[in-house]
Amino acid sequence: MKMFKSLFNEWAPLVVRVLIGYAFLVSGYQTLSQASAIKAGATSGLFTILMVLTVIAIVGAVSVLIGWKARYGGLLLAFVVLANTILTAYQALGQNVSMSVILTAPQILQSLTLIGGLLCIAIHGISGRWTVEGMRKTSSRESSEIQYTSS
Numbered sequence: 001m002k003m004f005k006s007l008f009n010e011w012a013p014l015v016v017r018v019l020i021g022y023a024f025l026v027s028g029y030q031t032l033s034q035a036s037a038i039k040a041g042a043t044s045g046l047f048t049i050l051m052v053l054t055v056i057a058i059v060g061a062v063s064v065l066i067g068w069k070a071r072y073g074g075l076l077l078a079f080v081v082l083a084n085t086i087l088t089a090y091q092a093l094g095q096n097v098s099m100s101v102i103l104t105a106p107q108i109l110q111s112l113t114l115i116g117g118l119l120c121i122a123i124h125g126i127s128g129r130w131t132v133e134g135m136r137k138t139s140s141r142e143s144s145e146i147q148y149t150s151s
Contacts, residue, residue, distance in 0.1 A: 067131020
C-alpha cells in the first residue's frame with residue numbers, strides 16, 4: 001500500500017497537468033485555426049474577446065503543463081472558463097432561455113466544476129518532481145551538495 005501511495009503521489013500531479021494542459025492546448029489550437037469562421041459569425045468586439053481568451057488559455061495551459069508558475073496558470077484557466085461560461089449564459093439569455101434552465105444546463109454545471117478544480121490548482125499548486133520548478137529545486141540541491149562536499 002505504501003508503494004502505491006508513493007507512486008501515486010509522484011505520478012498523479014504529472015497526469016493531471018498533462019490532461020488539463022492538453023485539453024486547453026487543443027481547444028486553443030482549434031479556436032485559432034478556425035478564427036476566420038469565428039470572425040464571420042461574431043461581432044468584432046466578441047471576436048476580440050474570444051481571441052484574447054484563447055491566448056490566455058494557451059498561456060495558462062503551457063504553464064500548467066510544464067509546471068512553471070502552475071498556480072498562475074490555474075488561475076488564468078479558471079478565468080477563461082468563467083468568462084466562457086458567462087458568455088454562453090449571456091448568449092442563451094439572448095435566445096430567450098430562462099435563467100433556471102441556463103443555471104441547470106450540463107455545460108454550465110461542468111464549467112463550474114472545472115473552475116473549482118482549476119481554483120484548487122491556483123490555491124494549492126501542482127508540484128512534483130516532473131515540473132520545471134521541481135527540476136530547478138532538485139538541480140539547485142545537487143549543486144549546493146557538490147559545492148559543500150568539494151570545499
